Every structure is written in C-alpha cells, then in structure tokens.
Amino acid sequence: MEVVQTIAELRARIKTYRRNNDQTVGFVPTMGFLHDGHASLLQKARSQSGLVVLSIFVNPLQFGPGEDFERYPRNEEQDLAVAEAAGVDIVFMPSVDEMYPTPTRTTVSVSEVTTRLCGASRPGHFDGVATVVSKLFHMVQPDQAFFGLKDAQQVAVIEQMVQDLNLPVEIVPCPTLREKDGLAMSSRNVYLSVEERQQALVLSQSLQQAKTFIDNNVSGSFTSEELQRLVSKHIQTAPLAVIDYVEVLSYPTLEPFEHSHSITTLIVALAVKFGKTRLIDNLILQVRK
C-alpha cells in the first residue's frame, strides 16, 4: 500500500498502473476515522476493481459556520491499518492547501435533489461535497466510485452530478453497516456520551417501526404523513433527542408525495441532534403495488 500526499504523486501512480494493466480503478472517498462501514466500501471496491484508491480528506468546504470541522475526529495510524487490512493499493491524504491552494472560485452546485433534508438544514453543504468529489474524480479518474447509502442524499446528488456532467464513472451505492444494536456506524458516533449513545437507538428503531408499518399494511396504501408521524413520535420518546428533520420522500428524486399510490421507491430520512452531535439515518423501501 502506498500513501501519497500530493496530486502529482497520485496521478503518477495511477498513470503507471493504467499503462501496465487493463483492469479498472475503484475509488472510495472518505473523511477518515475509518470504521467497519468504510471497510465494507473498501472490500466491495477490492472485489470489483483492479486498483483500489482511498482518499482521506476532511473537506472544509462542506462544513458550515459553527459545525464540527475543527473537531472532526482524526486517527491517521488507525486509518492506515484499516486501509491495509482491506487491501487498499493507494491512500491519498492531501492537505487543505494541496486541495485548495487558492480561494475556490468554481463551485459545482446540484439543484433540486439538494433542496430538502441535509441540503436544507446544512446550507452550502452539498456544493462543498459536489465540488470536492468532482475534483477528486478528476484527480483519480476512477471507473467505479463507492458511496454509502447512510448518506443517501449524497448518493442522489453524486449520481445527478455524474449524469449531468457526463463523468465517465459508475457510482456504486453500498448498504449501511450498523452496530449490533442497530445504530448506523458513523465517525461522529464517537462524540456521544454513554447516555446519548443509548438513546440514539431510537433512530434505527423508529425506521424499523416504519418498515413494520408498511410490511403489515396489507392494502399497500398509506400517506407519507402517517409514516412521518410514526417515526417522529418514537424519536420523541428519547428525552435527549432533538429532531432536525424527519421526512418521507420519493427516492432518488427526493420529492414530497402525499400517497403511496404515486411512487415506487420511498425514503424515510432523519437527522437528530444529541447535544452537539448530529446523526443521520434512513430507510429506503420499494412500495408494494
């Protein structure tokens, strides 16, 4: 495994690989502090691609004022051990100056799919994500890029960007990995106190309740409001939980709908704060017809 810090080194390594191999290049972009969710993306890349490139970069452009950019967890040694174990070939760990040597005057901005959910509660966030991901795609020029569905809106945004800009990369969405008790794995889980960690179980539980509600609904007929209410009500049983949003939308278009008749795939998406820690989770379901 090689660890490179500069864009020039990264490009040189990938060029050499391409010259000597006709296999594909798979890419997993991350912000580091790697957990088993990240490892699952790396393993999928390992099984599908000839060369596996991992990037670790905490991107300042996607954090708003007052968010956790400065205190975002970092552990380089542990990250390199996870990467090595997953069979990564190249780790790209650029500095902020390497990625943004001058003020950025070009922004990639995806409309419509960014208007709700995290796009609404974190203004500018997806411009930061789309801009850095398109820069990384230009640097790595991967054949496949692997993204987790825990960040389902991010997947929808990147897929839209790839389609609109004719980028020659296949986006591979990967399932959310969870702790044994159901909590979605996330680098930010490390911020939680013991009490918050315990109460954070309401997130996955509420999504399970939504799934059971739909599965038990023999007529296959329900409104988005019914689901939204059911999920919010369960989250509110945790005294430390402060709901940022609970929304039920079509997926991947992320548009509101009134009745299950009018859609084929839905997402129940939520963001909830425990103290200063904001967690997200979601459930994507096919609607029975």
Ligand SMILES: Nc1ncnc2c1ncn2[C@@H]1O[C@H](COP(=O)(O)OP(=O)(O)OP(=O)(O)O)[C@@H](O)[C@H]1O
């Ligand atoms: N539990 C998970 N299962 C599968 N993929 C995941 C999981 N958590 C994160 N990922 C994916 O890993 C990639 C990098 O995400 P990132 O480094 O932001 O990790 P994170 O754990 O989501 O951190 P954060 O706490 O910032 O949300 C993204 O594509 C993300 O969707």
Ligand SMILES: CC(C)(CO)[C@@H](O)C(=O)[O-]
């Ligand atoms: C895709 C990404 C690495 C861009 O900074 C980030 O948003 C993330 O970790 O999900």
Ligand code: BAL
């Ligand atoms: N995985 C999402 C990155 C962020 O919260 O900024």
